[in-house]
Amino acid sequence: MKKLLFIESNTTGTGMLALIKARELGFTPVLLTNNPGRYIGLGETKCIVLECDTNNLNCIRTIIDSEFEVGEIKAITTTSEFYIEVVAILAKELGLIGNPIDTVKKCRNKAEMRLLLKGIENIYEPWFYIIDSLEKLELAKDNIKFPCVVKPVDDSGSNNVLKCYSYEEVKRHTEKILSNKYNVRSQKNAQNILVEEYVSGQEYSVEIFTYNGKCKIVGVTQKIVDGAPYFIECGHIFPAPVSDDIRSVIERGVTKIIEKVNWQNGPCHLEIKIKGEKIFLVEFNGRLAGGMIPELIKYATGIDLLKEQLKVVTRMRPKLDQNPTLYAGIRFIIPLRDGKITSIFGVNDIENTVGIKEVKLRTIVGESIRKVENAYGRIGHIIGAAENINKLNYILDKSMDALHIEIEECEDYEDFN
Known part of the structure; x- marks a missing residue:
């Protein structure tokens, strides 16, 4: 075999x-x-x-x-x-089968992507600075407008992405990022930082497959992002409830990006916002979306994106034409403060709720947890599906209300073990 x-x-x-x-x-x-x-x-x-x-x-x-x-x-x-x-x-x-090496290198570097997409029709261009030292940051100081976003060019999971409201915050966060030499996988960081315009508005994730250079937009996911000044993904809904006009703006812009990047085979997802008649690229990710979005798409359409990814790399044509018959959503369980978990209850009732597809906790009583600053700190999720978006939101809201996790405040850092 x-x-x-x-x-x-x-x-x-x-x-x-x-x-x-x-x-x-x-x-x-x-x-x-x-x-x-x-x-x-x-x-x-x-x-x-x-x-x-x-x-x-x-x-x-x-x-x-x-x-x-x-x-x-x-x-x-x-x-x-x-x-x-x-x-x-x-x-x-x-x-x-795979993608061009140079293409993937650029996709892994958010600064390179900003440079690559300059002057592209249908794409909103934010102001940005690529910073590799405090000296270079000081040179850009007078041109930085607030609020702005400061983030490493090569991390994932919204790690160390911060909305800043003053130069002092920008400088402090730049120092923090530059001091982190390695990522969560013990790989050396690029030691470059992107300081860029903050663009407000609803965020979406666009799920895309390509096969031998031909691009297929599988669908658009609505993202629920909260936790300012951090960017914590609290939930998703697929398919996103967008108008035909917004969908057309997304399709035009995303197609331009895929062509420019030269993505040839397999999945990718683009995190975007709408700015007038253009799309603003938050990030390009050369992989399936995280946050259980592939599972939402499976519940909504029957398409198994994980299996389709494997079909592409093994030279089998993917099947991606099923339209959504349901809305599917996820709510993440997010610690709002540091502490030690003393009790968890309500899970069984949630699992027996009509429309709930999955309840998962990645923590236990007695475990110490941290207040969330990125995707890595989420401690579980609830997935549901329904025939309309109002019913879906009702099911998920009710389930989140039924889940009770009691957290006892820890006196000092040593309590975290």
Whole structure:
């Protein structure tokens, strides 16, 4: 049986599902990882696990050469933002389907994307500065308008993305980002910062697939973002309730971006806002959307985006034409303060609610938690589906109200263990 290699995975649960779906498609899933313990549920996937330094390309090459015969590998992929560039390099070296290396490098760098999209029709251009030192920030000081957004160019999950209202805040956050030498996967950070215009308005995620250069917009997801000055995704709704005019603006702008970026194969998702008759690109992500959006699309349309991703990399044409028959939504469970969990109740009642598809908690009584500043701190979610958006929101609101998590304030940092 041909092998389907995964270089690491995301940690929300869809990554483990992808391993299972690889076997359903007739392939043997193989996960290359530097830390198998990172992935809850890995054992249940029954995939082959090879441990190596996945942040060292030569180590990956060595284990591939030693463990597999020529032609045994059908495809290489990942569900993690941090490894799409490694996948592109290996796919090219092994003659497998993928995206151009230069394309993926640009997609992993938010500053490079800003530069690439200058002067493109239908795309709103924000003012921005690329900063790699406090000295360079000082030179841009008089031209920075407020509020603005300060973020690292190569992180994920809205990590270290901050809305700033003064130069002092910008400087303080710049110092913080520059002091972080490595990301959550122990990869060296680019040490570049994007200081850019804050654009207000409703945020959307546009889910896209390409196959041999042909682009298909699967749909548009409405995002619920809160937690200022941070940008915390609190929930999503698919399909987004947008007018035909807004949908046309989105389709025109997104198509231009995909063409300019030269995205050739597989999924990507664009986080955007609408600015007049143009779209403002918040971020381009060269992978499936996180935040369980693929699961929402599955509940709403029947399309299994994880399986379709695997079909693309194994040279099978994806099937993406099913229209939504339901609205699906997710609400994330977000700690609003630091503390230790003393009780959790209401889960069983929520699970038995008509329209609720999934309730998941990634915490237990006695565990210490932090107030959320990014996607990594969310401690669970509730997914529901209904025939109209009002009913969906009612079900999700009612379920969130029924969930009770009591948090006892910790006296000092040492209580967090």
